[in-house]
Amino acid sequence: MNRTSVYPVLTLAVMGVLWEVAVRLLDIPLYLIPAPSDIWVASLQNFDTLMAHSWITLGEIMAGFALSIAIGLPLAIAIVYSRVFEQILYPLVVACQSVPKIAVAPLFVVWLGFGTVPKVLVAFLVAFFPVVIFSVIGLESADREMLQLVRSMGARQWDVFAKVRFPNAMPSIFGGLKVAITLAVIGAIVGEFVGSNAGLGYLLMVATGNLDTPVLFAAIVYLTLMGVVLFYAVDFVGRLVMPWYSTSKGVEPAGAIT
Amino acid sequence: MDRGRWRSGLRPGEGSQVTKPTPGPVAPLVVTARGLTKTFSTRSGPVTALGGFDLDVADGEFVSILGPSGCGKTTTLSIIGGLVPASSGEVTVLGKRVTSPVTDTGIVFQRDLLLPWRTVLANVLLQGEIRRLPMAEQADRARALLQQVGLEGFENKLPQELSGGMRQRVAICRALVHNPPILLMDEPFGALDAMTRDQMNLDIQRVWHASRKTVLFVTHSIIEAVFLSDRVVVMSPRPGTVRADVAIDLPRPRQLAIREDAVFTRYTRHIREMFQQMGLLREEV
Numbered sequence: 001m002n003r004t005s006v007y008p009v010l011t012l013a014v015m016g017v018l019w020e021v022a023v024r025l026l027d028i029p030l031y032l033i034p035a036p037s038d039i040w041v042a043s044l045q046n047f048d049t050l051m052a053h054s055w056i057t058l059g060e061i062m063a064g065f066a067l068s069i070a071i072g073l074p075l076a077i078a079i080v081y082s083r084v085f086e087q088i089l090y091p092l093v094v095a096c097q098s099v100p101k102i103a104v105a106p107l108f109v110v111w112l113g114f115g116t117v118p119k120v121l122v123a124f125l126v127a128f129f130p131v132v133i134f135s136v137i138g139l140e141s142a143d144r145e146m147l148q149l150v151r152s153m154g155a156r157q158w159d160v161f162a163k164v165r166f167p168n169a170m171p172s173i174f175g176g177l178k179v180a181i182t183l184a185v186i187g188a189i190v191g192e193f194v195g196s197n198a199g200l201g202y203l204l205m206v207a208t209g210n211l212d213t214p215v216l217f218a219a220i221v222y223l224t225l226m227g228v229v230l231f232y233a234v235d236f237v238g239r240l241v242m243p244w245y246s247t248s249k250g251v252e253p254a255g256a257i258t
Numbered sequence: 259m260d261r262g263r264w265r266s267g268l269r270p271g272e273g274s275q276v277t278k279p280t281p282g283p284v285a286p287l288v289v290t291a292r293g294l295t296k297t298f299s300t301r302s303g304p305v306t307a308l309g310g311f312d313l314d315v316a317d318g319e320f321v322s323i324l325g326p327s328g329c330g331k332t333t334t335l336s337i338i339g340g341l342v343p344a345s346s347g348e349v350t351v352l353g354k355r356v357t358s359p360v361t362d363t364g365i366v367f368q369r370d371l372l373l374p375w376r377t378v379l380a381n382v383l384l385q386g387e388i389r390r391l392p393m394a395e396q397a398d399r400a401r402a403l404l405q406q407v408g409l410e411g412f413e414n415k416l417p418q419e420l421s422g423g424m425r426q427r428v429a430i431c432r433a434l435v436h437n438p439p440i441l442l443m444d445e446p447f448g449a450l451d452a453m454t455r456d457q458m459n460l461d462i463q464r465v466w467h468a469s470r471k472t473v474l475f476v477t478h479s480i481i482e483a484v485f486l487s488d489r490v491v492v493m494s495p496r497p498g499t500v501r502a503d504v505a506i507d508l509p510r511p512r513q514l515a516i517r518e519d520a521v522f523t524r525y526t527r528h529i530r531e532m533f534q535q536m537g538l539l540r541e542e543v
Contacts, residue, residue, distance in 0.1 A: 153388040154361040244375040
């Protein structure tokens with residue numbers, strides 16, 4: 001483990017110990033704040049249940065996230081390339097972002113029932129905005145002189161897009177995707193809160209109803225872990241497809257002036 | 259100016275893609291510019307960058323456009339390359355009137371403009387890819403050019419792994435790989451340190467000797483302009499016009515030591531005095 005990952009883990013460990021000690025010393029009841037050890041026990045005892053619900057939530061997150069890319073990216077391209085699209089769609093996208101998604105979620109339940117689809121829709125709705133905005137920024141950030149240069153090579157629109165604009169936008173797009181994946185997690189949980197019979201959000205509601213605080217905490221831990229893993233998965237894919245970008249920081253130029 | 263001296267027997271063996279007009283008794287004009295003006299609208303009103311610019315460049319000629327910062331040198335080159343429209347005036351390149359980006363050119367800007375996600379070789383090959391040229395031949399040419407400028411073994415490096423001078427060499431290779439009849443260079447060595455710059459001047463001279471392209475070279479260095487050029491076009495401050503057109507009659511190939519030569523310094527002094535007359539380079543004792 002390198003230094004940068006040692007520090008957060010160490011901090012977390014120290015905080016856990018303090019928490020454990022505080023709960024034991026102050027004799028705080030289990031239903032208020034369980035100690036880390038209680039949460040650990042609860043998550044082991046309910047492992048199968050937690051995993052089963054995790055898979056469902058994960059599926060909703062991934063579906064919502066995939067949808068936000070599938071719709072957000074083409075939309076961003078349309079906005080960048082067409083004046084009409086820019087004038088019509090951009091304000092709509094912004095307006096759409098201003099609608100509180102939590103307020104719309106019950107509507108989806110009314111329309112689409114308690115199944116997976118309304119959760120996917122909420123996840124998509126919250127995740128798609130950063131995808132569009134960051135993609136638009138990235139696609140518009142192409143260097144003016146670089147564009148002139150490829151035009152002097154007789155480049156067609158497609159060349160300009162495929163060889164300059166899109167690769168140039170990739171770091172920005174991945175920035176948007178990282179924000180989007182964390183929002184998709186929130187979106188899926190919000191969807192489950194509003195009405196569901198499965199998923200970690202559902203489990204949270206049930207545990208709250210039963211005052212089963214250790215399970216509640218365990219579900220939160222699972223959710224957090226899922227969010228962190230998903231974020232770094234997107235980060236990893238970004239590094240994989242843009243090796244030039246992650247190495248562009250801190251690499252010394254090779255050789256001398258000649 | 260004895261141009262014939264440089265032409266006889268020095269034509270490159272490589273096949274040019276663009277058939278040049280057969281040279282008559284007078285070298286054919288590759289670039290003509292007549293009465294170019296350019297006015298930019300800024301927040302504080304319109305600014306005239308270019309106030310009537312005329313230029314003729316013959317086939318195979320190395321012409322520098324020299325002037326102080328902001329005199330419209332870059333604008334002039336952009337207009338000639340068809341990258342920016344002129345406010346008035348007319349440009350022809352290879353006999354055709356310029357209304358859109360000219361594709362018979364290779365362009366080098368002050369910034370290398372290499373794509374960071376492409377390797378050195380792939381950056382050079384961008385030119386051929388976009389022009390839909392046969393890539394096997396392009397790859398051979400690219401490798402040969404990279405070798406010529408001392409970048410053999412760096413083909414698979416990313417631009418960020420190279421120094422500024424090396425990156426600019428890659429940019430020059432990219433501008434030459436499709437064997438264009440015209441090379442447009444906009445202060446290509448402006449961002450380099452003095453030593454690297456000298457080396458690049460030698461390199462570009464060698465490349466020019468090997469290929470005999472028509473070169474339009476924008477610079478603000480008097481020494482660089484005299485060292486490289488057949489002709490130096492001296493521009494006035496804004497609004498830019500042609501102040502003088504100085505033929506440089508020095509033997510080629512030129513070595514760096516020529517810069518201390520009396521003939522050489524007579525040219526540079528002559529041009530410097532012009533700038534002083536224009537109210538630039540004021541000296542107070």
